[in-house]
Amino acid sequence: MARYKIYDNTSDVITPVGEKLTAEQWLDRYQWGRYTKMIVGGGIINGSVALVFDDEVEHYRKAGCDFSSCTTDEDYLAAIEAFEDNPPVADAGVSDQTRIADALEDMVALSLPDAE
DSSP: OOSEEEOOSSSOEEOTTOOEEOHHHHHHHTGGGGTSOEEEESSSOGGGOEEEHHHHHHHHHHHTOOOTTOOSHHHHHHHHHHHHHSOOOOOOOSOHHHHHHHHHHHHHHHHSOOOO
16 A cells, blocks of 8 residues: 555545544645645555645655656655655765774774873
8 A cells, every 4th residue: 555645635534643534624724735736644544644745756856766757646656655665875985894993993092091
């Protein structure tokens, strides 16, 4: 089941605390959803998120998500899910062995008597 979906502005919404809202009640709570595409949860608890679609796409684009093959809203949401499941790994640049050696050198230097 997809983690996210575009809200259709007609379905009931169930929040994580079990509150069931009609579409009208949900849109009264998140009035901006009447004017732009809203992302909601894809499961039974569809009120787990309320996000502006365009803002989220831009956020993930800046974080490195590849949307180059996306043509539909569902493609964009699937790309966001895949990005969340497999985030890019930062290049460590320094090996674990180098870090350990540096730490040991620091420990040795700290244990030396102060020069007078």
